[in-house]
Amino acid sequence: MVHGAGDTPYRSDMKRVSLLRHAEAADATPGIQDLDRPLTPRGREDAKLMGAFLAKREPLPDIVLCSPSARTRETLDCARLPDLKETILNPAIYHASAEQILAAIKALPESSDHVLVVGHNPGFHDLAVNLAAPTTGDAGALKRVTKKFPKGALASFEFDIDAWRGAEFNVGRLTGFTRPKDLHRR
Secondary structure: OEOOOOOOOEOOOOEEEEEEEOOOEOOOOOOOOHHHOOEOHHHHHHHHHHHHHHHOOOOOOOEEEEOOOHHHHHHHHHHOOOOOOOEEEOHHHOOOOHHHHHHHHHOOOOOOOEEEEEEOOOHHHHHHHHHEOOOOOOHHHHHHHHHOOOOOOEEEEEEOOOOHHHOOOOOEEEEEEEOHHHHHOO
16 A cells, blocks of 8 residues: 555555536626636635645546536646646536536546546535445545535545446545635644
């Protein structure tokens, strides 16, 4: 086992999924499409904090699946993650269901081991609750993520699989759940 800066040790022979919900965005405004809503100043600050937190964890994501919305792309940009090998803007993640997001994950190239998915609720909340095997992982994190998946929050999962097609509901181990307010307290 190898230890990272995260909540629990990780093994190098696993697949990892990190779900980053977009940070706080501007309210809907007449004349601006939902797809084009930008982050608020607080949202940009929260995304930077979350990016710094994620950059200290190991292993870093080697691929990103990102909704094409302005708020998800800006969240990713503000996070400033180093050494991202590939970013895929995937329209299927925009306001997607848990099943649709999982299908996008299962279609990833097998050469990637850690995906960062940047997207939206309610699909992210449903996905996080359904990915986690209820008897494994961080029980406190599971309780918090079950209650709410707030803007800018990050949920991290490990899967004892060697191919993305093996990612299923109730087989992931939730290894951490961090909200922007958790980082503001530090």
